[in-house]
Amino acid sequence: MATQTSVILTNRDRCDRCRAAAAVRALLPAGELLFCGHHARKHAPRLREIGAQLRPDP
Ligand SMILES: [Zn+2]
Numbered sequence: 001m002a003t004q005t006s007v008i009l010t011n012r013d014r015c016d017r018c019r020a021a022a023a024v025r026a027l028l029p030a031g032e033l034l035f036c037g038h039h040a041r042k043h044a045p046r047l048r049e050i051g052a053q054l055r056p057d058p
Pocket residue numbers: 015016017018019020035036037038039
């Protein structure tokens with residue numbers, strides 16, 4: 001149980017498009033996506049279009 005939880009947390013700290021550390025969290029009605037700085041900038045216009053809130057992920 002504990003191991004499974006920590007794996008999930010580790011995965012959530014990574015960009016969903018590459019393996020870089022996540023810098024931005026995109027909050028969507030359907031869930032969350034994490035992006036590195038590069039992919040956050042690349043996808044921000046589209047994400048806002050579909051109603052995502054972008055927040056820095058410290
Ligand atoms: Zn990325």
